[in-house]
Structure formats: C-alpha cells, structure tokens
Amino acid sequence: MNRREFLKAAALASVTYALPFQGWAAEGQANSNKKLLVIMLRGAVDGLNVVAPVGEGQYYSLRPNIALPKPGQAGGALNLDGHFALNPALSPLMDMWNNKRLSFIHSAGSPDPSRSHFDAQDYMESGEPGIKTVSTGWLNRLLAQLPENHSPVRAINFGPTMPRIFAGNGNVANVALTKNNPLPTDRREIANYFGQLYSKDPVLAPIFAEGIAAREEINKDLAEGDQADQMEQMAANKGARPPQADFGKQLAKLLVKEPKTQVAFIAFGGWDTHVNQGADKGQLANKLTPLGIGLADFYQRLGADGDNVTTIVMSEFGRTAKENGNKGTDHGHGNVMWVLGGNIAGGKVFGRWNGLSGNALYEGRDVPVTTDFRSVISAVLTGHLNINDNALANVFPHFSPDRSLENILNA
Amino acid sequence: MTKLKLSIIPTSLISLSLALLPAIAQDSDSASGDDSQIMHVLNRITFGPRPGDFERVRKMGVQKFINQQLDPSSIPESPEVADYISGHPTLSMSTGELFQNYGRPVVQAALQAQAGGNNDISKKEIQKVVAQNYKKIVGDVSGEHIARALFTPKQLEEVMTDFWFNHFNVSKDKGFDHIWVGNFEDRAIRPYALGNFRDLLGATSHHPAMLFYLDNWQNSMPGQDQAERPMARLLGAGKKRGKQGINENFARELMELHTLGVDGGYTQDDVISLAHVLTGLSLPPLRQPIGANDVDGSGSFGYRFYPQRHDFGTKVLLGQRIGGGGNGEEEINHALDLLAAEPATAHHISYQLVQYFIADDPPKGAVDACSATFQKTRGDIKSVLRTLFARPEFWDDKYSQTKFKSPQRFVVSSLRASDIIPTNFNPFLGYLNQAGQPLYGCLTPDGYKTTKDAWLNPDGLIKRINIATALGVGKMPGAIGLKADPEVVMSAIGKELNSNTVAVVAKGPAQMKAALLLGSPEFMKY
Numbered sequence: 007m008n009r010r011e012f013l014k015a016a017a018l019a020s021v022t023y024a025l026p027f028q029g030w031a032a033e034g035q036a037n038s039n040k041k042l043l044v045i046m047l048r049g050a051v052d053g054l055n056v057v058a059p060v061g062e063g064q065y066y067s068l069r070p071n072i073a074l075p076k077p078g079q080a081g082g083a084l085n086l087d088g089h090f091a092l093n094p095a096l097s098p099l100m101d102m103w104n105n106k107r108l109s110f111i112h113s114a115g116s117p118d119p120s121r122s123h124f125d126a127q128d129y130m131e132s133g134e135p136g137i138k139t140v141s142t143g144w145l146n147r148l149l150a151q152l153p154e155n156h157s158p159v160r161a162i163n164f165g166p167t168m169p170r171i172f173a174g175n176g177n178v179a180n181v182a183l184t185k186n187n188p189l190p191t192d193r194r195e196i197a198n199y200f201g202q203l204y205s206k207d208p209v210l211a212p213i214f215a216e217g218i219a220a221r222e223e224i225n226k227d228l229a230e231g232d233q234a235d236q237m238e239q240m241a242a243n244k245g246a247r248p249p250q251a252d253f254g255k256q257l258a259k260l261l262v263k264e265p266k267t268q269v270a271f272i273a274f275g276g277w278d279t280h281v282n283q284g285a286d287k288g289q290l291a292n293k294l295t296p297l298g299i300g301l302a303d304f305y306q307r308l309g310a311d312g313d314n315v316t317t318i319v320m321s322e323f324g325r326t327a328k329e330n331g332n333k334g335t336d337h338g339h340g341n342v343m344w345v346l347g348g349n350i351a352g353g354k355v356f357g358r359w360n361g362l363s364g365n366a367l368y369e370g371r372d373v374p375v376t377t378d379f380r381s382v383i384s385a386v387l388t389g390h391l392n393i394n395d396n397a398l399a400n401v402f403p404h405f406s407p408d409r410s411l412e413n414i415l416n417a
Numbered sequence: 418m419t420k421l422k423l424s425i426i427p428t429s430l431i432s433l434s435l436a437l438l439p440a441i442a443q444d445s446d447s448a449s450g451d452d453s454q455i456m457h458v459l460n461r462i463t464f465g466p467r468p469g470d471f472e473r474v475r476k477m478g479v480q481k482f483i484n485q486q487l488d489p490s491s492i493p494e495s496p497e498v499a500d501y502i503s504g505h506p507t508l509s510m511s512t513g514e515l516f517q518n519y520g521r522p523v524v525q526a527a528l529q530a531q532a533g534g535n536n537d538i539s540k541k542e543i544q545k546v547v548a549q550n551y552k553k554i555v556g557d558v559s560g561e562h563i564a565r566a567l568f569t570p571k572q573l574e575e576v577m578t579d580f581w582f583n584h585f586n587v588s589k590d591k592g593f594d595h596i597w598v599g600n601f602e603d604r605a606i607r608p609y610a611l612g613n614f615r616d617l618l619g620a621t622s623h624h625p626a627m628l629f630y631l632d633n634w635q636n637s638m639p640g641q642d643q644a645e646r647p648m649a650r651l652l653g654a655g656k657k658r659g660k661q662g663i664n665e666n667f668a669r670e671l672m673e674l675h676t677l678g679v680d681g682g683y684t685q686d687d688v689i690s691l692a693h694v695l696t697g698l699s700l701p702p703l704r705q706p707i708g709a710n711d712v713d714g715s716g717s718f719g720y721r722f723y724p725q726r727h728d729f730g731t732k733v734l735l736g737q738r739i740g741g742g743g744n745g746e747e748e749i750n751h752a753l754d755l756l757a758a759e760p761a762t763a764h765h766i767s768y769q770l771v772q773y774f775i776a777d778d779p780p781k782g783a784v785d786a787c788s789a790t791f792q793k794t795r796g797d798i799k800s801v802l803r804t805l806f807a808r809p810e811f812w813d814d815k816y817s818q819t820k821f822k823s824p825q826r827f828v829v830s831s832l833r834a835s836d837i838i839p840t841n842f843n844p845f846l847g848y849l850n851q852a853g854q855p856l857y858g859c860l861t862p863d864g865y866k867t868t869k870d871a872w873l874n875p876d877g878l879i880k881r882i883n884i885a886t887a888l889g890v891g892k893m894p895g896a897i898g899l900k901a902d903p904e905v906v907m908s909a910i911g912k913e914l915n916s917n918t919v920a921v922v923a924k925g926p927a928q929m930k931a932a933l934l935l936g937s938p939e940f941m942k943y
Contacts, residue, residue, distance in 0.1 A: 124591045128860055138666070139673060139863050158875055168853035168876075170860060177874045180851070190886040190932075191879055199925050200882055200936055206917040207938040210878065217875030 040314050040391050041261060043270045044145060044171070047297075047321040048127060049277035052335050053342035054327060054373065055290055056096070057110045057355060061089035064362040068328040072285050072335075081286035086110075090355045095291035098302035099346075106352030107305070107312075109414055113340045113357045114377040115323055121337035123278070126322035131171035133380060133402050144401050145269055146174030148387065151397035157266030158220030164257065164272040171271055179220040181228075181260065192221055227263040228256070251296040254303030262311055268391075277321065281332040301346065313348025316390045318383060320344075324373050327362050338372035343382050349390060349416045356414050381408040389415035454479055456912045457817045460943035461774055462486055462806075463572035465830030468909045483806050486573035487799050489611060497568040497838075498561075505557040508599065512625045512719035513701065515596045519550040551595045556843075558599025559856050563842050566829040577610035577798070578602065579825075580773050583864025584766075585621040585675060587630040589857040597626035598857045614766065614796030615757040618675065622753060623720045625700050631862060633667035634699040636692060637726040668692035670862045676756040678765030683735060690732040690739070694752045697727030697745055722746050735759065763791035767801065774805055776816045777868040783810040818913065818942045821869035824852035826943070827881050831888055831935050834909040835901035844895035848884055852877055882936040889932025903930035913939050 058074045059065045060083050066073045074083040074093060083091030084100055090112070092100070102108040118135035120126050129135035133144030149161055161178040163169060172178045191197045197218050204214040253272065261267055276293055283290045301319075305312045324341030342357075358376035360366035368374040384407035387393050398407070455474050459466040462483065474482045485491060502508050507515065526543050565575050582602055589595040605624040609617035621627050628634045639662030668691035672683045701721045727745040731738055737755055740748045756762060767787035771779035783805060790804040791797075805811060822830065828845050832838075839845060849855050854872075859865050866872070887893035891900030903922070914922075918937045925933050934940065 122591075124588075124860065138670065138861060139679075141861060141863060141866070167850050167855075173853075175870055178876060180876045180880075189879070189883045190890075191883055196886065196929070199921065199929055199933055202921045203918055203933060203937050206915070210873075210938045210941065213873060213875050213878055214882075217879035220875055221879060 039265050039268070041268055041270065041316070042148075042386065042391060043257070043261070043272070043315055043317040045297075045301075045317060045319045046127075046130070046169075046171070046271070046273040047277050047319065048273050048275045049123065049321075050126075050323050050325055050337060051277040051293075051321040051341065052279055052283060052290055052325040053112070053321070053340070054324065054335075055283070055285065056093050056294065057086065057090050057112060057342045058083050058093065059089060059359070059362065060091040062362055064327075068362060070329070071333045072283055072329050074285050083286070087355055089359075093291065093294055094286045095294035096298035098298040102302065102305060102346060103353055107348065107350055108344070108346045109350050109352050110355045111343045111345070111357040111377055111382050111411070111414065112355055112359050113373050113375065114343045114379055114382055115340045115375040117375055117378055119339070121323060121339075123322060123337075128170060130320065130322050130379060131169065131173075133383075134404065137404075142174035143169070143171035144383070145171045145271055146176045146178070147401045148269060148391075148393075149174075149176035149178075151393050151400055152268050152391065155266045155268070157264070158216045159223050159260075159264050160266060160268050162260065162264075162267055162270045164253070164270065169271060169273060177216065179224065181224055188225075189221065191218060192225055223264065224260065227260050251299035251303065253296075254300035254305075255307065257300075258304050258307035261315060262308060279325070280330065280334040280336060283334045305346065316345065316347035316350065316386050318343065318345055318386060320379055320382075326371050327367055327373060328371065339368045340373035340375040343377075343379060345382065345386065345414055347390070351414055351416050354414075356411070377408065377411065378405070380405050381411040382414065385411040385414050388412065452912050453814070453817065454812065456910075457812070458483065460818075460913070461811075461820075462576060464566050464576065464826060465833045465943065466909045467833045468836055468905050470909065471912060486571070487611065487802060489571035489574040492571045495568040495570055498564050501561060501564040505561065507554055507557045508561055508603065510600070512597055512600050512604075515554070515600060516593070516625075516701075516719075519554055520593050520596050523547055523550065551589075554599065555589055555595050555857065558602070559846055560842055561599065562602070562856060563829070563845070567832055567838070573802075574607065574610050577802075578607045580770070581606045581610055581617060583859070583867075584769065585617075585627065586859050586862050586864035587626045587857075588860050590860060591630055594626050594630055595857075597624070597629070600624075601626035602857075609798075611799050611802070612797075614762075614791070614798060615753065617798075618753050618757055619750070621675070622671065622749075623698070625719050628667070628698060628700055628720060631667035631670055632664045633695055636664040636667065636696050636698070637662055637723075638693070638696045638728040639663060663689070663692050663696070665689065665692040668695055671695075672756065674863055676765065677759055677761040678768075681759065681761035681765060687734055690734045691752060693728040693730070693732050694734065694739055694748050697723045697725075698749055699723055699726070722749075757796055760788070760792060763788045763796070766796075767791055770801065770805060771810075773867050774802075775808070775810050776819060777870070780810045780816075783808045818939065819869075820867070820943050821873050822941055822943055823865060823867060823872050824849050824854040824877070824881065825856065825865075827941070828884070830940070830943070831885060834940070835888060835906050835931065835935065836909075837888060837896050837899045837901060839893075839896040839899070841895040844893065848880070852880055878941070881941065885936030885940075886929075886932040889930070889935055890928055901931035901935060903927075903934060906931050906934045910934065910940060915939060 054065070054069075055072065055074060060074065060076050074091065075081050077083055077085040077091050081094060084094055084097060085091050086103065090110070092103070099108055116126060116129050116135045118126065118129050120129070125138075128138070131143045131145075132140040133147070134140040145161070152160075158177070159179045161172065161176060163172050163178050163180050165180075165182070168178065168180060191200060200214065201218070204211045257270070257272070261270065274293075274297065277290075279290050282288065285291070301317065304317075305315075308315060320343050321341050324338040325335035326338045328335075330336050356377075360374060360376065362373075364370055366374070380402045384398055384402065384405075387398060387401065388395075389412060393401070452471075452475075455471055456466065458479055459470055459474060463470070463486075477485075507519075510518070523543060523546050526546065566579075569575055585606065587594055587598055587601055589598045601621070601624050605620040605627075606617070609620055625634075665688050669688050671691065672681065672688065673679050677683055699721055701719060722745060724745055727748075729740060729743060729745065731741040732748075733739070734752055735755055739751050739755075742748070764784065767784050768779055770787060771783045775783055786808060787801050787804050790801050794800040810816060828848065832845075846856055850858070854865055884893065888896065889901050889903075891898050893899075914934070914937060918933070918939060922930050922933045922937075
C-alpha cells in the first residue's frame with residue numbers, strides 16, 4: 007500500500023466511523039418512543055412481604071415473626087386496597103401508586119415447578135419454562151420484533167455480565183451501572199487507529215463503528231452531572247448488585263438522552279432470605295429500600311418521558327407462605343410482579359388470588375401461580391410496545407397469553 | 418533474532434515477515450505446504466500460534482504436525498502445566514475427596530442449621546464457606562484450564578477437550594457442581610477427547626458433575642426408595658414434594674444433545690423409556706462420610722448405582738428391548754451402546770465437528786465423510802478427525818479466516834501470540850464473564866456456541882479490542898507491565914495479516930503496535 011492508498015483508507019475509515027452519528031441528534035423524538043425496562047430480582051424475593059395480604063388471618067398465623075404489621079400500627083404496611091398492603095420499605099413508591107402509575111400482579115410466576123434458582127431464572131429469561139435447550143433470551147427475541155432503528159444503544163444491559171435474557175443475535179450495549187470506567191478506545195486517537203484497521207474489513211467495519219458509536223453515546227450521557235456513587239459489594243447471584251438507590255439516576259440519564267433505546271435490563275441480587283429476613287425492618291427491607299428509592303427517583307427524573315417507559319419487576323419464584331424455623335422463608339412458587347409506568351392501569355393489585363388457606367396453596371405450602379409471567383409481559387408488549395400477535399408468538403413461542411391480563415394497561 | 422523497529426518494516430507482507438523471520442527464508446524450499454496452510458492449521462487445531470510455531474510446523478511439515486497432534490501420548494507435557502498441577506492438590510483429588518473436603522462440611526453445617534441444632538451457624542456463614550470453597554476450587558481448575566490452553570504442546574487434545582466439554586456441558590453455577598467441573602474435564606473428558614466416543618459417553622454419563630447437573634441423581638422409579646429428600650431441598654434442586662420419581666431431564670439431553678441430535682428420530686416415548694433405564698444412577702449418599710468405595714470404588718467417577726431405585730421392568734428404546742435381566746447397570750450400558758451406534762449420532766457429532774473445524778455452515782460433503790468414518794470405526798474420534806483434516810473443504814481458502822473467535826479463544830490466542838504469562842488469571846476470567854463466556858459457566862446444557870453469530874456484536878468487539886490494547890501497552894490487570902512486544906506478536910501471527918493492517922501498524926506509534934496487532938480484524942478470526 008502506498009501513501010495515497012493509505013490516506014484513502016484512512017479517509018474511508020473515518021467516514022465509516024462517523025456514519026452512525028449522522029442524523030442522530032436531529033431525530034430527538036424522545037416522546038414518541040416507547041421503552042421497556044425489565045428489572046430482575048435474582049434470588050427469589052419474598053412477594054408475600056412485598057405486597058402482603060394483611061387482610062387475612064392466615065398471613066399472620068403462617069408468619070408469626072416476620073409478617074408485616076397491619077396498616078396503622080407501628081412499622082405497619084402501607085394500605086393498597088384494603089386487603090393487600092405494601093412493605094413500608096417501599097414507601098417512596100406510594101406516590102406512583104396513588105397517581106395510578108404502579109400496579110401489582112399477585113400469584114404470578116413461572117408454570118414450571120422447579121425450585122432451583124438456576125433453572126427458574128433460566129426459564130424466566132429464556133421465556134420458555136421447562137425447555138432447557140432454548141439458547142436465546144426473550145428480550146433479545148423481542149428486539150427482532152421492534153422497529154429497527156439502527157441505534158447502537160437500542161438495547162442496554164446495565165451490569166457487568168451479559169445476562170441470559172439478552173442472549174441472541176440482536177446487538178446489546180453493556181453499561182456498567184457503577185462508575186463508568188473509561189476504555190482506551192474512548193480516546194479518539196486510539197479509536198482512529200483501530201478505525202483504520204477495520205475500515206477494510208467489510209463484515210467487521212460496521213460492527214466496529216457501531217460499537218464505538220455506542221460507547222460515545224453512553225459516555226456523553228453519563229459524563230453529564232456527577233459520577234454516580236459507587237454501588238457496593240457484589241452480591242452472590244451472577245454479579246447482580248444489591249440495589250443501591252443511585253441506579254435510578256444513572257438509568258434516567260441514559261434513557262432520557264437516548265431516544266432510540268427500546269429495551270433495557272438490570273438485575274439485583276441478594277433476595278434469598280432463608281434466615282432472619284425481618285419484616286418492616288431487617289434484611290428484606292434493607293434490600294427493598296434502595297430499590298424503591300431508585301425506582302421512584304427514576305420516574306421522577308424521567309418526568310413526562312416516564313409515560314413512555316414501562317417497567318416490569320420480576321423474580322424467579324416466590325417463597326414459602328409459612329416462615330421457617332430460622333425466621334426466614336424457603337423456596338416457593340408464585341410471586342408478585344410489579345408494573346410501573348405511564349399507561350399502566352395503576353393503583354390495583356391484579357391476579358387471581360386464592361388466599362393462604364392450606365388447600366389454596368400450591369403443594370400445601372406456596373402461593374400458586376395463577377398468572378403466567380408471560381401473560382403479564384405479553385400485555386405490556388402488546389399494549390405498550392404495540393407489537394402484534396405474530397410478533398408476540400416469536401417472543402414467546404409455545405404460549406398463548408391470558409388476554410384478561412390486558413387490563414393491566416389503560417386501553 | 419535481529420531486533421528491528423517495526424516502523425522501518427517494508428509494507429509488503431511477505432518482505433515484512435521475511436525481515437522479521439529470517440528462519441523462514443532459509444527454509445523456503447520445504448515442501449510442507451504454503452504459509453497460509455500452516456497458519457490455517459495452527460489456527461484451527463491449536464488455540465492459535467505462539468512465536469516459533471510457524472517455523473516449527475514449516476520445518477516439520479504440516480501433515481507430520483497433524484499426525485503428531487493426533488497422537489498426544491507421543492508429546493511430552495509442558496513443565497508449566499506439570500508444575501501448575503503439582504502445585505494445586507485439589508486438581509488431583511477424586512470427586513469423593515473433593516466432596517469430602519469442600520462439600521460435606523457445608524452440607525453438615527447446613528443440616529445442623531436446618532435442624533435448629535446449632536443456632537450459631539447462620540445462612541451467611543454457610544454462604545461464606547461455600548464462597549471460599551468456590552473460589553478455591555474454581556480458581557484452581559480455571560488456572561489449570563488456562564495453563565493447558567497456553568502451554569501444552571498437546572494442543573489438539575486441548576482443543577478437543579474444549580469441544581467435548583461444550584458438547585457435554587455442565588455448569589459451575591448449579592449447586593455443588595463447582596466442586597466437580599474441573600474433575601469432570603480432567604477425568605471424564607480429556608482422557609477420551611481423542612479416544613472412542615462410546616468411552617467418552619460412558620465417562621460423562623457416570624460422572625457426578627453430570628448426574629447432578631442434569632438431575633439424574635434424583636431420577637428414581639416411582640414408589641421406590643427415593644433420593645435423600647433433605648439433600649434435594651438443600652441443594653436447591655428439589656422437585657415437587659411427594660412427587661419425586663422419574664426425572665426425564667438427563668434422558669432427554671442424552672439423546673437431544675449428547676448423541677442423536679434434536680432431529681435424531683427419537684420420540685417422547687423414547688425419552689421416557691431412557692429415563693426409566695437411567696433410574697438409580699446417582700451420587701453417593703452425601704450426608705454420610707464418603708466411603709472408600711465412593712472415592713474410587715464403584716467407578717472412578719464416584720457415581721453410585723442404587724438397585725432399589727431402579728426400574729427393572731422391560732423398556733423399549735429406539736425399538737429395542739432393554740432390561741428384564743436384573744442387572745440395572747448393564748441396562749444403562751446397553752442403552753448407551755445403542756445410542757452411540759445410531760447413525761444419527763454419527764451425523765450429529767460429525768456436523769458439530771465440521772462446524773467447529775471448518776465452517777459455521779458445515780459443508781455437507783465433509784459432514785457425510787466424517788459420519789461414514791464414525792460409523793465404520795464405531796466412533797473412533799481420531800479416525801473421524803483424520804478424515805476431517807484430509808477433506809478438501811478443510812483446506813479450502815474460502816473457509817480460512819472465516820471463523821470468529823469466541824471470547825475464550827480470543828484471550829488464549831492473545832496470550833499465546835504475545836507470549837505473555839499473566840501473574841494473575843482473575844482479570845482475564847473477569848473479562849470472560851463480561852463477554853458472556855464465563856469459564857465453566859455456560860448455564861444451558863448445549864454448551865457455548867462456536868459460531869460467529871453467537872459472538873460477533875459491537876459491544877463484544879470493542880471489549881476485546883480494549884483487552885488487546887491493554888495487553889499491548891502493558892496495562893492489562895493480571896499482566897501489568899508485561900507489555901506485548903510487537904516483534905514477538907509479529908513473529909507469531911505476521912503471516913495472517915493483510916496489507917492494510919501491516920501498513921496501519923507500520924505507521925502507528927511504537928507503543929500502539931502490539932495493541933493494533935492483537936486488536937486487528939484478522940486476529941479476531943481464525
């Protein structure tokens with residue numbers, strides 16, 4: 007290669023490299039873009055102490071040490087609908103509940119009976135409970151059903167490890183939710199050298215350019231304002247971190263500034279409360295507090311944009327209705343799912359609730375699953391992201407959603 | 418070798434390599450195939466060329482190199498691997514010893530806590546012990562894995578170990594399996610990686626890591642003596658209370674993934690039959706002290722067969738009757754014989770091998786040829802590979818440099834090409850977590866993919882370019898200060914670089930040259 011060829015190559019490189027930015031800022035149609043945020047609580051959160059059936063005597067007899075006090079009592083749960091009440095550690099979310107931007111679906115979960123964290127998380131992320139060989143995650147399959155907007159940040163995973171739910175062919179950007187460590191390629195001159203290397207590779211050149219563009223976008227968004235405080239200590243489960251409240255700030259920063267982001271995922275670990283889980287205070291409450299603050303903060307920062315962002319909070323299974331001998335709970339079955347956002351039919355606890363009497367419980371011990379988690383997700387996908395039935399069948403093959411769940415969204 | 422500054426290197430690829438590698442010029446009359454063939458073989462049957470490999474293969478001849486690699490017992494182990502293994506005693510423990518030392522104390526503590534007999538033991542403390550054991554065992558075996566990939570001259574054996582591990586995948590993240598994944602690789606996979614498929618199938622099917630991972634340890638004839646229920650709960654693998662009995666999981670994967678393949682012509686009835694055949698194949702009783710028999714007795718893998726949990730009735734598998742003879746273990750071996758001998762199995766394995774060694778979309782001619790050899794030799798893996806490496810498709814230019822490296826292969830090939838020996842592997846393992854390919858951490862039984870569409874994405878590409886940069890400038894944690902020398906890297910991989918890369922590297926600043934080489938598009942492929 008002579009000097010002229012080299013210059014041509016270099017010029018080509020910088021063109022390729024700049025392409026993804028063209029028209030980027032101009033299309034700031036933030037308000038027209040619907041987004042989905044999925045939050046996974048790894049380790050099985052105790053749904054009965056998140057949204058507690060305080061109207062039932064059985065709740066108190068099954069849980070003499072760990073039941074949430076009735077609303078109005080010291081440390082009492084926060085009344086939702088007279089029958090259910092919210093863990094007071096989630097008090098920051100009560101505004102959203104009152105403003106009808108938050109609902110719950112109780113007795114929801116995976117139809118698969120596994121009480122293995124490993125299998126149950128796998129199924130919830132593949133979206134195909136009971137089938138072990140599905141290699142893709144449902145969020146990635148969803149990407150293929152959404153309008154292709156050629157954004158390098160169409161899908162964002164917050165966290166150190168690409169999760170199962172995002173496995174598949176669609177491109178996903180990975181963002182550390184802690185300090186956003188600079189990478190060598192964030193420096194323009196280093197990126198340019200590699201840009202020259204990749205310019206001549208027809209397959210890799212656009213992928214390289216897209217990767218650099220994603221980093222630039224993310225860096226730009228996160229550089230504004232203060233660096234988020236470090237979130238501490240890795241939790242045991244797959245590198246998910248205990249939810250420190252600052253995640254709301256980081257999430258909002260990115261999602262407000264990224265009109266083209268369509269789906270985002272974050273996981274928090276540390277919910278496996280076998281021992282001394284506490285009630286209004288204690289282990290579980292300590293985990294719920296920053297989650298509630300962070301979510302409330304997230305929607306507050308989003309402001310009007312928040313109407314475009316629907317959040318689903320889910321966990322692989324629920325926990326035993328009865329407390330165990332260690333003032334904790336063991337692996338169970340049905341759980342509560344949360345949905346937040348603009349067009350949620352808010353302020354309601356949905357789902358078929360059968361009560362906690364012995365014969366209503368699954369295998370005599372757990373809240374049953376009366377709503378398949380995919381029905382909840384399907385309702386959000388069709389009602390919020392406007393995907394049609396064919397597209398839905400590609401996200402959740404082998405599944406027909408319960409259409410009655412569609413009332414969790416406003417018509 | 419003469420020290421040359423890269424900036425004065427001519428931009429022609431050939432002359433660049435000659436300038437750096439005078440040895441090649443002297444040997445240029447060797448009749449051992451052209452340069453690109455040598456690089457192709459080094460890329461495909463090893464984890465990537467190290468400095469000096471090219472010349473060695475050129476001198477020796479490509480075919481001789483392949484023959485040698487197919488006969489690992491003829492190749493002495495590297496001192497680095499031998500030293501690493503002797504320095505880490507857990508690597509020499511049997512599954513029973515591993516459980517005795519690293520599993521049973523946890524079980525005991527947890528059982529005590531569960532019984533309320535000892536209030537001092539909290540869940541947190543148990544988790545702490547588990548975490549310590551996990552770190553120790555997984556750390557030891559991860560180091561072994563990387564050391565072998567980097568240093569062993571028995572590269573094809575290691576490459577095939579990688580292939581088979583993913584074929585018979587187990588995950589360190591399921592319950593106690595972190596204790597056994599390394600033993601599984603060392604005892605059930607590597608010794609058979611170039612042996613006979615039926616032996617390999619027998620070894621993996623009886624190893625505790627597999628029996629636990631795919632739940633067969635709980636697979637029991639309904640109504641018969643059950644696997645220990647408290648253990649089932651404790652290990653988080655508990656099935657429905659009171660309904661423990663047949664568990665089809667292993668039977669299904671044994672046919673779908675390990676042998677016949679998903680379109681291999683079996684039915685749900687076959688799955689159920691095979692599950693019944695497999696009843697009673699389980700683990701030693703984990704609550705009791707491990708007996709000598711469980712350490713290396715009832716099989717060197719530490720499985721235990723429980724006749725009282727076995728269904729001795731007659732089963733029909735793939736149209737053949739199994740059972741009725743009163744020997745449960747014999748029935749299992751009979752079933753494995755049947756599965757290994759099925760033409761569908763030969764095809765399934767051959768398809769995967771051709772995909773692994775030739776192209777993501779495997780050329781049919783090569784698959785059929787390998788499949789024929791597989792059937793003719795009754796699953797002799799060496800013979801199948803011999804067929805594969807002799808196929809015109811293996812040598813076809815149109816397939817060379819078309820495979821895209823997985824994150825693991827990228828890390829290993831980078832360290833090999835730059836001849837860097839990390840002082841600490843953890844940052845590299847951390848990168849693999851981030852890149853979605855944690856070592857021994859594939860959750861699903863189908864193992865990691867080896868195809869481009871599984872690994873090529875913008876985020877992943879930028880991440881590995883940054884690893885390359887960190888290695889190139891000596892700032893990679895775990896190898897701080899061990900700056901890759903561009904001449905060393907060139908001597909290993911120079912032959913596969915195109916003129917654009919050579920030109921960009923030549924004009925790049927000195928401190929960036931190694932980074933650019935390791936981060937080049939050519940080096941992402943193999």
